[in-house]
Amino acid sequence: MNKRKSMFSWLQRQKADIAFLQETYSTCDVVDKWRFQWPGKIFHSHGTNHSKGVMILVSDKLQFELKSEIQDKDGRYILIDAVIQDSSFLLLNIYSPNNTAEQCTFFLGILNTLEEATHDSSRQLIIGGILMLI
Numbered sequence: 001m002n003k004r005k006s007m008f009s010w011l012q013r014q015k016a017d018i019a020f021l022q023e024t025y026s027t028c029d030v031v032d033k034w035r036f037q038w039p040g041k042i043f044h045s046h047g048t049n050h051s052k053g054v055m056i057l058v059s060d061k062l063q064f065e066l067k068s069e070i071q072d073k074d075g076r077y078i079l080i081d082a083v084i085q086d087s088s089f090l091l092l093n094i095y096s097p098n099n100t101a102e103q104c105t106f107f108l109g110i111l112n113t114l115e116e117a118t119h120d121s122s123r124q125l126i127i128g129g130i131l132m133l134i
Helices: 002-013 028-034 100-117
Strands: 018-022 040-045 054-059 064-071 077-084 087-095 124-130
Touching: 018 087, 018 124, 028 040, 040 064, 040 077, 054 077, 054 087, 077 100, 087 100
Parallel strands: 087 124
Antiparallel strands: 018 054, 040 054, 064 077, 077 087
């Protein structure tokens, strides 16, 4: 709890417009509480309260329009299609598996998801996260 509050406070002091977090260990109940602590939008893909989970935080100071959101059911990635300050973006936050065989399947799935999402080449793609390539 203190770690999360400290992270949100630090991001606010840094005047972060967008932040990508991994290993959030989030659940639906917890994210509802976090909405009171982060002054902006929270997009998430839940893992469990002991593993995984990714989140994208967007400052309330940005002009932001969500077009679509794809959440991985395993809490490994989230893809946001948005218009930010009148420019189109795809924001992809990744937390890859540790196992080599799982990584191959995971990244092929990410590639397929991106190919489907990037049919409009006018959008900028921003990828962040933990990519553990063994």
